[in-house]
């Protein structure tokens with residue numbers, strides 16, 4: 316039986332696990348995805364994103380836990396019986412079939428009449444804005460157009476769930492941005508439910524309603540893009556979300572959700588994300604654009620400029636503190652290489668974590 320035409324309220328992963336021999340690629344993943352949501356699975360290479368997606372698709376068996384659509388358990392069903400739409404990094408189009416035939420392939424397999432196949436395939440091509448390309452072969456299309464065909468092919472079956480595995484990684488930077496917007500538009504227009512695997516935090520932030528950060532096969536944090544951008548709960552999630560500066564020091568004050576560390580005579584304050592006490596070793600993390608040169612701030616540390624680049628509106632550079640930490644900073648001027656600068660850190664945006672023992 317195909318689920319393709321069934322509407323549903325939620326997809327539930329209950330302690331979903333996958334081992335390869337003795338290696339646990341996925342450890343008891345618990346996650347509920349509501350109908351209509353756009354969820355990104357985000358994490359560094361090898362964290363288990365594709366394994367999770369393939370288990371949901373049915374291309375890979377689970378070795379523990381269950382997958383449910385509402386109350387129906389689906390992890391024993393074959394991929395075709397789950398009826399999910401899939402889009403991969405390598406478009407996987409049939410080279411000898413026209414665009415229209417590629418898009419209609421899934422419907423043909425389902426035994427639909429020719430007229431309906433053509434009508435639905437044309438409608439899907441219109442949705443991805445490829446009306447004029449129906450009779451071409453994939454080889455006659457650009458990478459971005461081929462990826463649109465792959466998306467049309469995935470959505471033409473009206474799947475309850477669309478699964479995408481790094482669909483934009485083969486495209487150049489400009490096309491990636493364009494297709495990113497297209498993918499969100501198509502998701503909205505269809506009222507689809509989408510699970511999207513990526514290692515690119517910008518892509519996850521701009522596309523998703525919720526981001527699931529994975530690490531070593533486990534869920535590290537789940538939140539809205541804003542929650543993850545502003546308040547990553549762990550240092551490794553923060554690093555992954557762009558907090559490139561890490562300053563290690565000793566806590567000299569901790570109260571009211573803030574902590575101040577001392578490092579080489581400088582005192583730096585940020586939001587405390589762990590329980591910290593005076594005397595603890597802690598790490599203050601900040602994004603490059605929250606470390607500013609050329610202002611007379613108090614929450615500041617001195618460093619020697621190592622590199623500086625012109626970026627149009629501002630300059631971005633790196634500088635080394637006396638204790639040997641390299642910081643990325645932004646500033647309004649072309650600071651001289653080797654010169655000493657004061658870098659002010661935005662205390663409302665910096666985060667302080669306990670140092671791992």
Ligand SMILES: Nc1ncnc2c1ncn2[C@@H]1O[C@H](COP(=O)(O)OP(=O)(O)OP(=O)(O)O)[C@@H](O)[C@H]1O
Pocket residue numbers: 335338340358359360361362363364365366367514
């Ligand atoms: N068939 C397999 N046999 C053994 N180990 C595997 C197999 N498939 C994946 N793994 C391992 O499981 C872990 C997770 O792999 P997975 O492909 O899910 O990672 P990922 O987060 O998608 O990474 P990437 O972004 O590099 O694709 C990795 O350590 C990988 O080496």
